[in-house]
Structures are given as structure tokens and as C-alpha cells.
Amino acid sequence: MKKLKLKSKPYQHLINKIFYRTLLIIFLAFITVMFIRSAGQGKIADTIAYLYCLVLKVDWDTAVILYSRTVRKNYDIILVGTMILFFLFYFRMLLSWFTKYFDEIIEGVDKLAEDKNEPIQMPAEMGFMAARLNQVQNALTQSREAEREAEQRKNDLIVYLAHDIKTPLTSVIGYLSLLDEAPSMPEEQRKKYVHITLNKAFRLEKLINEFFEITRYNLHSVPLNREKTDLKYMMVQIVDEAYPLLTENGKSVTIDIPEGISLYADSEKMARVFNNILRNAVTYGNADSSIHISVRQKDDFLTIRFENEGTIPQDKLPFLFEKFYRMDESRQTSTGGSGLGLAIAKDIITLHQGTITAECLNGHTIFTIQLPRGQ
Numbered sequence: 001m002k003k004l005k006l007k008s009k010p011y012q013h014l015i016n017k018i019f020y021r022t023l024l025i026i027f028l029a030f031i032t033v034m035f036i037r038s039a040g041q042g043k044i045a046d047t048i049a050y051l052y053c054l055v056l057k058v059d060w061d062t063a064v065i066l067y068s069r070t071v072r073k074n075y076d077i078i079l080v081g082t083m084i085l086f087f088l089f090y091f092r093m094l095l096s097w098f099t100k101y102f103d104e105i106i107e108g109v110d111k112l113a114e115d116k117n118e119p120i121q122m123p124a125e126m127g128f129m130a131a132r133l134n135q136v137q138n139a140l141t142q143s144r145e146a147e148r149e150a151e152q153r154k155n156d157l158i159v160y161l162a163h164d165i166k167t168p169l170t171s172v173i174g175y176l177s178l179l180d181e182a183p184s185m186p187e188e189q190r191k192k193y194v195h196i197t198l199n200k201a202f203r204l205e206k207l208i209n210e211f212f213e214i215t216r217y218n219l220h221s222v223p224l225n226r227e228k229t230d231l232k233y234m235m236v237q238i239v240d241e242a243y244p245l246l247t248e249n250g251k252s253v254t255i256d257i258p259e260g261i262s263l264y265a266d267s268e269k270m271a272r273v274f275n276n277i278l279r280n281a282v283t284y285g286n287a288d289s290s291i292h293i294s295v296r297q298k299d300d301f302l303t304i305r306f307e308n309e310g311t312i313p314q315d316k317l318p319f320l321f322e323k324f325y326r327m328d329e330s331r332q333t334s335t336g337g338s339g340l341g342l343a344i345a346k347d348i349i350t351l352h353q354g355t356i357t358a359e360c361l362n363g364h365t366i367f368t369i370q371l372p373r374g375q
Contacts (some may be wrong), residue, residue, distance in 0.1 A: 063182060108129065162359040226265055227267055231263055232255070246282060261297055273344075285309055288307060307365070308364065321356070354372065
């Protein structure tokens with residue numbers, strides 16, 4: 001037979017203290033009642049009669065008669081009234097002891113709101129509450145630090161982008177000025193300048209899009225417009241749209257998705273997820289390599305995998321889905337991005353009650369998405 005183990009509650013010390021104080025109150029109430037009961041007899045009764053003699057200036061026999069008429073005759077009423085008064089007094093004392101702990105909790109919560117990052121201390125019997133409040137304080141501190149770091153990274157990116165935008169914009173203005181000032185420029189040179197200007201304009205457009213991505217990053221309040229989506233058809237479209245980027249980087253894509261697999265989701269947002277992951281694979285994967293996209297269905301869940309050649313440093317894997325985190329911290333033109341792509345992907349997947357993870361195995365990086373198919 002298994003032995004039953006009684007788990008000690010974290011607030012057991014508090015329960016014990018309140019219990020012993022309650023016993024003390026009961027004991028005091030009992031002593032009070034016994035004292036009142038003894039007031040109607042023996043030396044206490046003689047003392048009351050003697051006080052009558054002194055105050056009213058009467059003889060002893062008259063004082064005894066007065067005592068009998070005033071105290072003895074109304075003894076039950078006096079006893080009950082006195083017991084009620086003492087009960088209320090002791091009960092109020094017990095409440096004062098008990099509500100003191102609420103004051104301790106309120107003071108601890110106030111310290112959380114003050115953001116002073118000082119340890120919260122309470123009496124020994126409230127140690128469990130102090131420990132919980134300190135845990136919450138540590139979590140809030142870490143959250144605030146993470147938000148400050150994210151905000152700082154965001155501000156840094158905006159500064160970098162503002163600086164980077166000036167370079168292609170200056171080039172565009174410069175080359176267009178040359179074309180405008182020299183209408184008789186040789187055709188070959190004109191084509192060269194037009195090509196350079198177009199590339200700079202594309203670069204400028206990319207930087208402006210990054211600005212929009214940073215400023216509109218807030219998906220938690222966006223509703224989902226769910227609809228039935230054919231996954232294979234969607235993925236083929238996404239790959240086709242990425243063809244120029246794939247060609248530029250010498251990459252190819254293979255798609256392994258069975259026919260007829262559908263997903264009930266916000267197709268526009270899911271397309272953004274897949275596009276962000278595909279672009280990440282193109283940007284950071286090995287040159288002249290292949291990206292493999294597969295989908296498998298098990299019960300009412302789908303597993304979507306993006307696998308590419310190339311690895312991500314292990315120390316960077318835990319931060320891939322953080323806002324404004326960039327693996328390429330040097331902001332090179334070829335790989336510079338806002339660091340929001342994978343963070344946005346994770347938020348969208350979370351909105352769909354799914355999960356997304358990244359891992360590196362045998363020289364390959366694998367992004368795995370788990371999603372409920374929906375109805």
C-alpha cells in the first residue's frame with residue numbers, strides 16, 4: 001500500500017500563528033466569563049456592597065439590600081451584556097492581528113508598483129507571500145529590461161535606417177541630375193546610369209519598407225480573417241514571387257506537399273510567415289544551395305518544415321524570434337534587415353494557436369511550424 005504524504009502548505013506557519021492567537025482569545029474570554037460569574041458571590045460581592053456604603057453613605061445591611069436589588073436581581077442581564085462587550089473587544093483584537101497581514105501584502109504590492117527593485121520583506125509567517133512577490137518583481141524587472149533593450153535596438157535601427165536612406169537617395173538624385181543635365185549623353189553610358197539609379201531606388205524602397213515594418217509592428221490587436229487555404233498552391237505562389245531573389249543568390253527550392261492539404265487560417269498573414277522564413281533561408285543559407293519545404297499532416301495538426309543548408313551559431317538560436325534581433329549585426333547592405341521578420345512570424349503562428357521552432361542539424365537549419373488545421 002502506498003503511504004499518503006501530507007504536503008506542508010506554504011502558509012502553514014501563518015495558519016498556526018492565527019490558530020494559537022485564536023486559542024489565546026478564547027482563553028481570555030473564558031477567564032473573563034469566570035471573573036464575571038464570581039462577581040455575584042464571595043469577596044467580590046462584599047466589595048461591591050462596601051462601595052455602596054462609601055458612595056451612598058448607608059449602613060452595611062442597607063448596602064447588601066441595594067446590592068441584591070441592583071446587581072443580584074439583574075445578574076443574568078449584566079452577565080450577558082458584559083460577555084458581549086468583552087467578546088466584541090477580543091474579536092476586534094483578533095481582526096486587528098489578522099488584517100495586519102493584508103497591510104503587509106498591500107505594502108509589498110506597492111513596492112512592486114514603485115519599480116525600486118528592492119527585495120520585499122515580510123514577517124516570517126508571511127515568507128511564502130514575500131517569496132511570491134519577489135518572484136513577480138524579478139519577472140517584471142526582466143520584462144522591463146527586455147522591453148528597454150528592444151526599444152533601444154528599435155531606436156538604433158531607426159537611426160541606422162535614417163542614415164542608410166541618405167546614401168541611396170543621394171545617389172539617385174546625383175545620377176538623375178547627370179541624366180537631366182546631359183541629354184546628349186552616349187546611350188551606353190545612359191543605360192549604365194539608369195541601371196545604377198534603378199538599383200539605388202530598389203535599395204531605397206527596401207529601407208522605407210523596413211521603416212514601415214518597424215512602426216506598424218503590433219499584431220496582438222489584429223483580428224484573424226480565417227479561410228480555407230490550399231497550402232501547396234500558396235507555397236508555389238510564394239516561391240514564384242521569390243524567384244528573382246532566389247536567382248540572385250543562386251538558390252533553388254523543392255516543395256514536398258501532398259495534394260489536397262488545406263489550412264483554415266488567415267491566408268494573408270500565413271503567406272507573410274512563409275515568405276519571411278523563406279527570405280531568411282535565402283539570405284543566411286549557403287550559396288548555390290537548395291531549400292526544401294515540406295508539409296505533413298497527422299490527425300488535425302500540420303507540420304511545416306523549411307530546411308536549408310547552412311547553420312546558425314548556437315548562441316544565436318534562442319534569440320531568433322526576438323523583436324529587432326538581427327544575426328548580421330554589422331548591417332551590411334546585402335543582409336541588413338529590421339530584425340522583425342521572424343518575430344512577426346512567431347506572433348502570427350501564436351495567434352493561430354501554433355508553435356514555431358528553429359534548430360541546426362548536420363549542417364542544416366530547420367524551421368518547424370506546428371499548426372492546428374482548424375475547421
